[in-house]
Every structure is written in structure tokens, then in C-alpha cells.
Amino acid sequence: MTLMYDINVAGQYFMLFEYVGHDVGAVMKAGDIQLGSLHIAVIIFQLLKAVAYCHRHNIVHCDIKPSNILLTTR
Numbered sequence: 559m560t561l562m563y564d565i566n567v568a569g570q571y572f573m574l575f576e577y578v579g580h581d582v583g584a585v586m587k588a589g590d591i592q593l594g595s596l597h598i599a600v601i602i603f604q605l606l607k608a609v610a611y612c613h614r615h616n617i618v619h620c621d622i623k624p625s626n627i628l629l630t631t632r
Contacts, residue, residue, distance in 0.1 A: 575628075583625030601627065 565572045582601065585591050593601075605627060612619055 578628040578630055580629040581625050582627040582629060583623065585629065586624055601629075 565574065585593065605622070609619065609622070
């Protein structure tokens with residue numbers, strides 16, 4: 559699980575995550591790694607679960623794109 563810290567500094571909120579070296583956009587551009595249909599299904603499933611969680615908590619993510627979908631080897 560990726561660690562996340564929610565920090566309030568002088569009324570501004572920041573979210574800090576552990577470093578993740580890969581994202582879907584970079585993998586798609588590089589072309590040297592082919593994501594199979596199972597990998598794609600898992601990524602989409604996790605993305606939809608995350609968006610549903612955010613919406614249940616009245617949080618809207620307005621910049622969902624491949625480069626904002628982070629990938630780990632776990």
C-alpha cells in the first residue's frame with residue numbers, strides 16, 4: 559500500500575506520497591512494456607474503486623489521466 563500523508567500548513571492542504579517510479583502514461587509512451595488485458599482490467603478496477611471512494615467522501619479528482627495513474631511492482 560502506498561503511504562499517504564495529509565498535511566495542513568497555514569490553512570493549505572498538501573498530500574505526500576512515497577516515490578513511485580512508473581505511471582501508465584510513461585509505460586504507454588515507452589512501448590517497451592506491454593500491459594496485458596489482465597493488467598489493464600486490474601488497473602481500471604483499482605481506479606474505479608479509488609474514484610468511488612473519493613466520491614463517497616465528497617472529493618472530486620478533476621485530472622484523471624494516464625500520467626496520474628501510478629504503477630508499482632507489488
